[in-house]
Amino acid sequence: xxxxxxxxxxxxxxxxxxxxxxxxxxxxxxxxxxxxxxxxxxxxxxxxxxxxxxxxxxxxxxxxxxxxxxxxxxxxxxxxxxxxxxxxxxxxxxxxxxxxxxxxxxxxxxxxxxxxxxxxxxxxxxxxxxxxxxxxxxxxxxxxxxxxxxxxxxxxxxxxxxxxxxxxxxxxxxxxxxxxxxxxxxxxxxxxxxxxxxxxxxxxxxxxxxxxxxxxxxxxxxxxxxxxxxxxxxxxxxxxxxxxxxxxxxxxxxxxxxxxxxxxxxxxxxxxxxxxxxxxxxxxxxxxxxxxxxxxxxxxxxxxxxxxxxxxxxxxxxxxxxxxxxxxxxxxxxxxxxxxxxxxxxxxxxxxxxxxxxxxxxxx
Numbered sequence: 572x573x574x575x576x577x578x579x580x581x582x583x584x585x586x587x588x589x590x591x592x593x594x595x596x597x598x599x600x601x602x603x604x605x606x607x608x609x610x611x612x613x614x615x616x617x618x619x620x621x622x623x624x625x626x627x628x629x630x631x632x633x634x635x636x637x638x639x640x641x642x643x644x645x646x647x648x649x650x651x652x653x654x655x656x657x658x659x660x661x662x663x664x665x666x667x668x669x670x671x672x673x674x675x676x677x678x679x680x681x682x683x684x685x686x687x688x689x690x691x692x693x694x695x696x697x698x699x700x701x702x703x704x705x706x707x708x709x710x711x712x713x714x715x716x717x718x719x720x721x722x723x724x725x726x727x728x729x730x731x732x733x734x735x736x737x738x739x740x741x742x743x744x745x746x747x748x749x750x751x752x753x754x755x756x757x758x759x760x761x762x763x764x765x766x767x768x769x770x771x772x773x774x775x776x777x778x779x780x781x782x783x784x785x786x787x788x789x790x791x792x793x794x795x796x797x798x799x800x801x802x803x804x805x806x807x808x809x810x811x812x813x814x815x816x817x818x819x820x821x822x823x824x825x826x827x828x829x830x831x832x833x834x835x836x837x838x839x840x841x842x843x844x845x846x847x848x849x850x851x852x853x854x855x856x857x858x859x860x861x862x863x864x865x866x867x868x869x870x871x872x873x874x875x876x877x878x879x880x881x882x883x884x885x886x887x888x889x890x891x892x893x894x895x896x897x898x899x900x901x902x903x904x905x906x907x908x909x910x911x912x913x914x915x916x917x918x919x920x921x922x923x924x925x926x927x928x929x930x931x932x933x934x935x
Contacts, residue, residue: 625787629842636698636845640672645717647710651699652692652718659686660751660931661724663715665742666691667733667757668853669846670839671698677835678732678911681920687927690727692718694738696849706852708860712741719749728752728870728927733883733908734853736760737863743872744864752930753868753895754923756875757908759883760865760891763857786841793837798824801833801912809907810881819905823912832911865894872898873926875919877906 640653653672662682666674675682675691682689694711696702705711715738719727726749731739736758743750793800801823805816823829840846872895876888885902892900901922906913913919 625784628787628790629783632838632841633845636671636673640693640699642699643718643721645704645714645721647714647717648701648704649699650692650704650714650718651697652690652722654688654690654722655683656686656688659688660927661688661690661719661727662927663690663692663719663724663727663729663742665711665715665729665731665735665739666694666697667735668850669697669843670694670735671846671849673698674732674839677832677839678909679730680832682730682923685924690718690722690724694735694849696852697846699845700849702848702852706856708737708856709741709745711738712745715742716746716749725749726751726932728754728930730754730756730923731758732756734759734763734857737856737860740863740865740868743870744867747867747869750870751932752927753870753872754875754926755872755888755891756910756923757877757880757883758874758891759857759860759887760863761884761887762860763883765854783842783844786837786843790834790837790841793834797830797833800837804833804836804909805907805912808880808882808909809877810879811905811907815905819912819914822914829912829916832909836909836911865891866896868895869897871926871930873923874898874900875903875910875922876900877903877908877910877913879905880908882908 640651642649642651644650651672655676664675664679664682666672671693672691675689679689692715693700695704695706695714700714705714715729719725729739729742729750729752731737731754733756736755737760739753739755739758740760743753789800798820801820802816805811805819809816811819823833874888874892874895876883876885878885888900888902892898901919903910903913903915903919906915906919910916910919
């Protein structure tokens with residue numbers, strides 16, 4: 572299992588960065604966000620800040636995340652968000668985990684520049700939206716509705732990806748007059764737990780995804796050797812056989828856009844320290860999913876799912892399609908949990924946009 576070895580080597584190498592460290596995660600964040608100056612006497616910390624590649628990477632990433640979003644104070648608390656597009660109907664994206672508002676640009680850039688105003692937000696526990704805003708998926712749907720109130724959005728379409736599926740369903744079912752269309756993509760709609768059969772998934776979700784030095788090493792590797800990281804991602808997120816994985820990776824390496832998607836996907840998982848609360852809460856909430864109000868979704872619904880998704884079973888998509896009244900199921904042959912990296916990525920983008928255009932307010 573070569574790709575597993577890659578992850579383990581990265582973890583071992585990145586662990587060396589923690590030796591003799593005197594700079595806490597909170598201090599790195601405060602320095603990057605310009606919230607607090609480090610004490611002058613912290614000579615080693617200053618040296619690492621100026622010359623340590625890991626510290627520079629983390630500070631630059633945090634600064635980029637802070638500068639790329641805004642904070643809206645709702646009745647539930649502060650919510651981090653950004654809006655892309657100046658006109659057209661609104662689309663709210665419920666990101667997966669680990670994620671944040673930046674996951675939309677990483678995986679769904681095809682939504683931009685197509686007559687939509689895309690609202691990307693960080694669900695509670697991710698980046699600058701505190702977990703206290705809403706722990707359960709029902710509460711997160713309420714937070715999204717409050718964000719709509721504050722932004723003056725009367726109606727919107729909703730896209731729920733992966734762990735963003737349940738809050739998207741609750742928003743559509745609980746606020747039927749405010750949701751004009753729903754897209755569930757690779758979405759969790761039934762109880763979900765970390766697979767006991769997927770060793771790489773257990774190692775990653777159980778240990779590595781919260782270690783920023785490891786994520787730094789992964790990000791650096793994705794920049795100089797994207798094939799190594801890409802093969803590990805495909806192995807973890809798909810049920811394709813080894814030959815099919817290699818063929819897919821070859822196709823990705825010959826497509827500059829998909830290579831960029833791969834790099835941005837890795838980047839959108841970092842820093843893990845600022846996404847830990849959300850992901851740990853997601854794991855708890857996903858393991859407690861019972862009877863989502865799928866039958867109560869009145870909005871037209873497009874369910875997109877890959878036949879080789881190793882993360883969320885395709886059987887769950889079939890069940891959701893049977894339970895949601897006005898739904899259509901679009902199965903992607905050979906598709907897996909990251910549609911932007913599949914052979915059918917262009918067709919998936921076209922299908923999303925065509926569905927939204929068909930059901931947009933005022934559409935014929």
